[in-house]
Amino acid sequence: MDTNSEKNIIDSFEEKRVRGERWENEYGCLHIRKFKKEYFYDSSQYKVIVQKKHNLLYFKIVPKYYQVPFRFYHWDYYDGFINNNFIEWKRIMTRPFC
Numbered sequence: 001m002d003t004n005s006e007k008n009i010i011d012s013f014e015e016k017r018v019r020g021e022r023w024e025n026e027y028g029c030l031h032i033r034k035f036k037k038e039y040f041y042d043s044s045q046y047k048v049i050v051q052k053k054h055n056l057l058y059f060k061i062v063p064k065y066y067q068v069p070f071r072f073y074h075w076d077y078y079d080g081f082i083n084n085n086f087i088e089w090k091r092i093m094t095r096p097f098c
Helices: 003-019
Strands: 046-053 056-063 077-083 086-093
Touching (some): 003 056, 003 077
Antiparallel strands (some): 046 056, 056 077
């Protein structure tokens, strides 16, 4: 994986955190403490997992301790993608529902 891309995602995520933006996924959030979700209060609380697919880098923000084999198979959404060094933060379905 491209460590520069991972660093850029972390930098962008930290900017969101510092600005106080509302953000959450199924694992955690930035803006408020929630039951059964991690509160990402600094970069030591999370990591970025990246998957290359169709010439794009899709990414997911997960707690630091997250360890699941075949992790992309279990996700319904990515948190965003990188295209031409531009980070797009939006939920993207990992596979169509039948």
